[in-house]
Amino acid sequence: MEFFPIFLNLKEKKCLVVGGGEVSFRKASVLMQAGASVKIVSPELCEAFKNIPNIEYVPDRFQAAHLNGITLVIAATDDIETNEEISNEAKQRNIPVNVVDNPDLCTFIMPAILNRSPLMVAFSTGGASPVLARILRGKLETLIPPEYGRLTAFAAKFRQSVKAHISNSDKRRIFWENVLESPIAEQVFSGNEKSAEAMLLAMLKDNNHCSAGEVFLVGAGPGAADLLTFRALRLMQKADVVLYDNLVSKPVLEMTRRDAQRIFVGKMRGHHTMPQESINDLLVRLAKEGKRVLRLKGGDPFIFGRGGEEIETLSAHKINFQVVPGITAASGVAAYAGIPLTHRDHAQSCIFVTGHLKDGGMNLDWEMLAHPNQTIVVYMGLHGLEVLCSKLIAHGLQESTPAAIVQQGTTQNQRVVCGTLATLPTAAETAKLKAPTLIIIGGVVKLREKLSWFEPDKT
Numbered sequence: 001m002e003f004f005p006i007f008l009n010l011k012e013k014k015c016l017v018v019g020g021g022e023v024s025f026r027k028a029s030v031l032m033q034a035g036a037s038v039k040i041v042s043p044e045l046c047e048a049f050k051n052i053p054n055i056e057y058v059p060d061r062f063q064a065a066h067l068n069g070i071t072l073v074i075a076a077t078d079d080i081e082t083n084e085e086i087s088n089e090a091k092q093r094n095i096p097v098n099v100v101d102n103p104d105l106c107t108f109i110m111p112a113i114l115n116r117s118p119l120m121v122a123f124s125t126g127g128a129s130p131v132l133a134r135i136l137r138g139k140l141e142t143l144i145p146p147e148y149g150r151l152t153a154f155a156a157k158f159r160q161s162v163k164a165h166i167s168n169s170d171k172r173r174i175f176w177e178n179v180l181e182s183p184i185a186e187q188v189f190s191g192n193e194k195s196a197e198a199m200l201l202a203m204l205k206d207n208n209h210c211s212a213g214e215v216f217l218v219g220a221g222p223g224a225a226d227l228l229t230f231r232a233l234r235l236m237q238k239a240d241v242v243l244y245d246n247l248v249s250k251p252v253l254e255m256t257r258r259d260a261q262r263i264f265v266g267k268m269r270g271h272h273t274m275p276q277e278s279i280n281d282l283l284v285r286l287a288k289e290g291k292r293v294l295r296l297k298g299g300d301p302f303i304f305g306r307g308g309e310e311i312e313t314l315s316a317h318k319i320n321f322q323v324v325p326g327i328t329a330a331s332g333v334a335a336y337a338g339i340p341l342t343h344r345d346h347a348q349s350c351i352f353v354t355g356h357l358k359d360g361g362m363n364l365d366w367e368m369l370a371h372p373n374q375t376i377v378v379y380m381g382l383h384g385l386e387v388l389c390s391k392l393i394a395h396g397l398q399e400s401t402p403a404a405i406v407q408q409g410t411t412q413n414q415r416v417v418c419g420t421l422a423t424l425p426t427a428a429e430t431a432k433l434k435a436p437t438l439i440i441i442g443g444v445v446k447l448r449e450k451l452s453w454f455e456p457d458k459t
């Protein structure tokens with residue numbers, strides 16, 4: 001180990017920064033965030049300093065006397081001799097010293113930090129490659145979202161009372177492990193601290209010190225795995241059981257926890273693997289067994305996804321749940337097809353409908369749909385495409401209205417077929433498209449000729 005990692009308490013301690021440029025400004029700012037009282041020595045100060053109040057400024061060149069009463073010093077001048085002098089003087093007085101970009105003159109170095117106060121993660125390469133430390137910090141940014149700061153503060157609030165309640169340190173560790181991986185933590189993440197507090201106190205009373213299960217209703221987006229939200233990914237890595245639909249793409253499913261149990265509950269046209277009521281019951285049963293259940297749905301769970309029905313059942317059984325929105329097919333597919341759903345010149349409104357056929361017909365408000373300057377997005381419309389187009393024409397839309405149908409949008413298998421209300425049904429049949437497909441109707445479809453950007457390689 002090149003350096004011994006520690007965290008210093010600098011509250012109200014006087015710290016010296018020598019130099020008045022941008023780098024000094026950044027160092028002074030971090031010291032102030034840690035509660036230090038900062039003194040700057042430099043003949044000049046850059047603009048940035050003007051906005052920091054409560055800083056003691058000495059408009060002078062460095063002299064050894066400036067170190068009197070100082071707890072820690074950072075040298076950030078561009079003069080090597082001054083930096084060496086500061087380092088030597090500080091070392092003689094046993095004052096920790098950091099000289100920017102010169103590890104040989106330092107008695108301490110500063111890490112790249114991920115600040116989730118009170119949680120703090122520090123990265124150091126021992127001065128070998130500060131850039132690498134910053135890249136690694138970037139990777140952890142997504143894994144440790146800012147809400148972890150809130151969770152840390154929550155844990156601190158109950159640390160003493162839990163200690164008083166559970167004297168055995170092993171049992172206490174297990175208790176905290178259960179809390180920090182439980183619905184209590186999720187309540188804190190979503191800002192429901194009161195409910196989290198009540199749950200923690202109930203768990204403390206319970207001799208088992210175990211928490212009940214919970215359900216995460218998560219939107220998996222339209223297919224491309226990197227269109228998931230950070231929150232979706234975090235919960236996917238946490239769940240013990242995954243219930244997923246046929247619309248959830250393989251790469252997305254692969255991102256769930258390796259050892260999680262995966263249950264396919266998909267619905268496909270013509271054969272329902274599991275009726276909706278059975279899915280609702282299964283969610284309840286698994287959560288009551290204490291499991292963290294991930295209900296993973298294509299797109300957004302609240303858009304043609306029956307997510308509302310599933311959480312109604314959970315709510316009736318008083319099971320904790322949270323809903324994570326996903327990118328719905330309309331936004332994802334349109335973006336990847338180069339078709340903006342609204343446009344100042346072509347569409348001032350956009351409407352999402354389902355084109356599901358019932359007894360050979362489609363139960364839609366045709367008057368409301370057949371408006372110019374409006375984009376219509378039709379989910380589940382492939383089999384009713386002919387009915388859809390002829391009804392829209394019959395209700396007043398021009399036969400020449402641009403229309404497109406997109407198969408497996410956002411994925412490497414994306415296919416886009418364009419035409420008009422008059423030609424699209426035949427064009428789609430000729431192309432032998434298969435579900436899932438999304439239909440987009442309106443003037444905006446023409447923009448694809450200029451805006452198309454995603455053409456997956458079919459070789």
Ligand SMILES: C[S@@+](CC[C@H](N)C(=O)[O-])C[C@H]1O[C@@H](n2cnc3c(N)ncnc32)[C@H](O)[C@@H]1O
Nearest residue numbers: 299300303305328329379380408409436437438
């Ligand atoms: C039961 S709905 C679920 C919609 C989903 N909850 C959402 O927000 O996107 C299924 C329909 O969504 C559309 N869809 C979903 N993903 C798609 C994709 N990648 N490409 C084309 N259409 C898609 C298709 O119309 C499909 O039949």
